[in-house]
Amino acid sequence: MTLEVIQAGLQTTLQGAPFSGHRHIGMPAAGAADCLSHALANKLVGKAHHDVSLEITLGPAEFVVHRRCHIALTGAAAWLKINDEQVPLHRTIAVEIGDNIKIASAASGCRSYLAISANFNHSILLGSGSTLVSAGLGGHQGRALINGDILDFVTKTVPDLPDIETPERLRPVIGDSFIARATTGPEYEDHSQLFSSIWHVDHRASRMGMMLNEPNPGSSSHKDMKSSPVFPGTVQWPANGAPILLGPDAQTTGGYPR
DSSP: OEEEEEEOOSEEEEEOSOOTTOGGGTOOOOSOSSHHHHHHHHHHTTOOTTSOEEEEESOOEEEEEOSOEEEEEEESBSOEEETTEEEOSSBOEEEOTTOEEEEOOBSSSSEEEEEESSOBOOBOBTTBOOEEGGGTEEBTTTSOOOTTOEEEBOOSOOOOOOOOBOOGGGSOOOOSOOOOOOOOOTTOSOOHHHHHSOOEEEEEEOSSEEEEEOSSOOOOSSOOOSOEEOOTTOEEOOTTSOOEEEOTTOOSEESSOO
8 A cells, every 4th residue: 555656756755744843953844835735735635734745846746556545736737647637636536556646847836735645654753744855854764755665555444535626716826926025124224125126036946945036136235143043934135145035944043134
């Protein structure tokens, strides 16, 4: 009773709830990068919002399921196919033993979430089944999946589920342009450039953070400072570099103005 990884893609990990309440010991949050898409996928297969699903970065990805269960895909993928037949995203899909699951690359955005009604056999760390790849902790052997991996299920029986779908009005709009709301940090006196510019995500981007660029980025007027707390969503601006938007795997302290 397993899920076989045929094509793991760029970075596919088990992600669920963040490692909450442990930043004082230097533990990053981790967890799903797109919490809403993750929760919606779990809802469609009868699970709690914080249960573990497969977070697929950019894609494509391919799996074979070796037990009867239900799946759902949400997020950025262009399409989902079962045995080469296209099926909808944001919908409960019944799969049988030996069925092939193919997930396309992201059409827009970055991450997709494959939830499965059967429960994975995975590590539990600090109350979470999420993976922190940078530390080799949690999830499946503390790492991203690779081709040929076999993920065991611990659920012996999976109940039948109704065929449901996410209402259109509740589906996240995933595109290539976003308006982000921000709160000014304590180190900056002049925020005009940050809030008046269009910023582009640089190729230097990961779950730890995304470097932001614009045609004339300039530089911060503040020098590095003593390390202070930072969180996912913090924008750090090094004195001689571009701003960095911190992600779910971000460090817990930093010495750049926020």
